[in-house]
Amino acid sequence: MTSHLLDQPHHDGSALHVPAGTPAPGDRVPVRVRVPRAAGVAGVWLRTVRDGEPRLAQAVPDGVGPDGEDTYVAEVEVHNPVTPYRFLLDGPGGYRWLDGRGVHAREVPDAASFRLTTHDPAPAWLGDGLVYQVFPDRFARSAAADARPVPDWAVPAAWDDEPAGDGPLAGTQYYGGDLDGIVEHLDHLADLGVGTLYLTPVFPGRSNHRYDASTFAAVDPLLGGDDAYARLAAAVHARGMRLMGDITTNHTGAGHEWFTRALADRAAPERDLYVWAEPGRADVSTSPDGQGYASWLGYGSLPKLDWSADETWHRMVSGPDAPIGRYLRPPFRLDGWRVDVANMTGRWGSEDRTHAVARTLRAAVAAENPDAALIAEHFHDATTDLLAGGWHANMNYTGFTRPVWSWLAVDGSPVAAHGLPVTGVRRPGSAMVAAMRDFDAAVPWSVTARQWNMLGSHDTPRLRTVVGPDAVEAAVTLLLTYPGTPVVFAGDEVGATGDNGEHARTTMAWDQAAGGGPRWDAATLDVYRRLAAVRRGSSALRDGGMRWAVVDDDAVVFLRESPGERVLVVVARAPWAGITLPGRLLAPGAQPETLYGDLPVTAGADGLRVAGDGPGVAVVRLA
Template sequence: MNRAGIIHTQQHHHLYLTSSHEAIIRIQVPKGEGVNVTVIHGDPYNWKDGSWQATHTEMKLLQTDDLYDYWSTSVSMPYSRMRYGFKIETTTEAFFYTERGFYTERPAEISAYFCLPYAHETEVFSPPTWVKNTVWYQIFPERFANGDASRNPDTTLPWGSESPTPDSFFGGDLEGVIQHLDYLQQLGITGIYFTPIFEAFSNHKYDTIDYLSVDPHFGDEDTLRTLIQESHKRGIRVMLDAVFNHSGYYFAPFQDVLQHGENSRYKDWFHPFELPLQPEGDRPNYETFAFVSSMPKLNTKHPEVRQYLLKVAKYWVEEFDIDGWRLDVANEVDHDFWRSFRNEVKNLKQDVYILGEIWHQSSPWLQGDQFDAVMNYPLTDAIQGYALHQQSSQDAQIALTKHVMSYPASVNAVQFNMLDSHDTARVLTTSNENKALVKLQYTLLFSFPGSPCIYYGDEIGMAGENDPGCRACMIWDETKQDKDMLAFLTQLIALRKRHSAFGTYDELSFLHSEDPAVLHYQTSTADETLYFVFNRSLETKSITLPKENQEQWIDLFSETTISPTFSLEQESFRVLQLKRTS
């Protein structure tokens, strides 16, 4: 076989701890080689009569993509340390794979084996347990509801009277959210993610003026405290958004540098190429977010900047009991700052959820020392590739498998999964107003590990192109709401909460499909097995259930029994539960 295709790196997607006495080990081998894989493992100090006392544990084929088979197993470490290697067998040969390469005979000396020196409890990835069962609702505060007109900016427009623009205001505030908490509770929401609420110049508030004050257009500290308390009464967690990569133009230290240049005590808080600063033109002479002169990049290496921002991080946790931080442009801030950030907030409240805005593969931030999760746009891309861009079910399976296998299961369980956000076109718009495909995508989203999020208004059929179109005023006139979509998402959320194999399962098995438009897979826990099948095409498809207990499958949405072979209408799906017999 092609030994160059055998990969084990000891990085966290190949080796990770579930406790200080148990580890998950994975290895990739070339697809379809017909191998058996065994992991040889043991305590490095456990010798008897000059022989290392090792255990042989068979590995299980976990997933397959276009290039690799992914094998996995769990091993125990009574003394929290381990040496290990692999025995790989084909029909014609058997050999051993270790840190030092390949051997035809099992190495007698343990120095050749992979080494886990000691499994410290502090190195176990331990995200908050509540997150994997949370259904989020993202709110752009300026556009959700106007509950206190006395706080309206002078230029406030009547609610929903115009299409949004980059600088328009409609008076949305925190009181408006408080007045609609019962609505969110009835929908089934258990977490609210707010885009920034701190004092800022713009309507989006990503250009912070004062990180320690609620924007007066949104309310005050008492309003926020009431919102959080009322949310918690309803079982709803609250996550705030912070921008530590850059400040706003009117942030006092930046204004000081603009005014005093070389003589400003804050000049090292930022990254000037030269002084005085020159905000005008396409390329300001200081580092910024992108090339936006009103968003100067902060120097998070500077001791005073770090002290200030860490004070901010602790303040809103300690004083207001927030449940999470979403961190804007997180991949452009240094890792050392994020390690300090995590230590500070976790010491105050251990189960605070730390979510980084990163759009790409994010392993360096998800080792357990920085973030709990990132915004899972790669999953969004994989779902849209199949549902909207005519990607075959086989290619979709490959994309989904590569993504899931790039992280430990403990990471996947708390990723922040969404179909759209304030930074993208709305899902109804990307779906060309096709509500059937919106429902199909949401069911896909909710069926995968992670913490799903609904962007405000998607549940009642709001559409909108990229910013600013995706930031329109929430529609509260019930005669203009899509009640069918609202009922569907309410039911979907309820099913996710009710069924252990719906998103938080133990095993995922993709099933082969001859039809490029049909994607199907099974999920299972100790309590149940679910079968998901999707048909994104414009044709009705004939589906045959897996052979086991064919007559025992029940449709979760209709609560009816399904025959072994059934028709799946165009642009539709089924979620079926295996009815277990005693």
């Protein structure tokens, strides 16, 4: 029989439990824990760690909460840049611990403790709307694109051609999308509820993805050049949206002006910019004249930058024309950067300067625009890097994308698990939630609240291919209601498909937008639009805390709570047993107000009844 988790003590880092704002060293921050009477708790202590040493302080009763839950409060002294804490609960059956993963009747490591940090959080605007990712070659062509010559590295493709999924063509297939084409379709972004437009690189290279930059000094003429980038920035900002760029701090392209000078002249200052190594080692490539250099995963087209060199800092960050600052200034005025391969930047053998690079990039970005964002690309466990005061947040593949895929994946799907040499698997709800809680608990709430949550990107299979068309609504509901910043890869909202990252880089079928068609699913677009509107109109969904209520094999239920609102979210992948939740969740005299979805949630004498129908979703305002 399905049971609920709402009789367990609860704490998270949201405003209901921790005062808003970033603490300074020496501050004493009151933190509150909610303890339902049914939890059988007789006493609460706060356990903090100061300078590596655990300390205990008794929490004191702080009244009764709106749900009849006892509230306890204690103060955390912020002595270190990151201060971990958790709660000790005493009662019948012995003591228990409450941390970010839940309540435990056993000893637990500090890895999942709650955390306060003195590092400033990501800017609040990230949560104001969707982040919309555009791969410029595949989004839209303006009329000017027709007059541009096809570069010598490229293989021309018609707009409706299927993208190559592997082989040389995957990087050279050229569709000719450009920046003015994006400007022509900003109405689509506005209708979707986009707050931030994020473009993959716009610097010239010798590939359609442009992660192999040949210069950082100019925008690719194939996209329209600097003038077109400035026009796009002006148009985006005029609509009240933000614009974020994409930069490679781990490597350049082998055709980059710096690298070609370094190869040609061993006395050139550019020589210091790269990591040189003996050929034959792992991740080392060899130039035509026999010079060995470190490269991304051994791909010779992507030579690795050396962050132990002053010249690298000058060229990338501190110099007057360094790209990190230059593109945040007029006429482009970018609102921040997504940093490609952030996890490898500054790491090579015994050298590890990643945290120093991240902190310096953050300071440089803030010097140009104090409200700018710095987002890392990190495909696996980014938690250690996210505690260092550098990256504001991460592309949350491990804490959101993969868990959601694993719960909603099509049974027997041949699509590979992202980044793994095996196929995906359909797991129960408990596995999805455990993974989410593991990764959320390992970083401060200020990071969790702004993580870039995605259902896919230019590096992954398409959502629709992974979960099938019938489960898209469930996935999008999770995306738009879960804590963090929802990110949409252009085309997902109209039902794009693709088996892997390259194959998923489909073009937008603008010619089908008015009347629909096989490459433009109007029903899926409506799901995205409606859920995005619900999120925009809800303080709880944008900024509220997170409390798991039900974790079933085929359904999950959770609460998002802000000081002025409580929203219940139900997502079912199949029929399940249903449940009755405590009636105290409803404000006095209130009735459940369905904001989105078709699953019945009704109030009765015995509590709040959530029907076991499915598949389906419900987003319901309770207070």
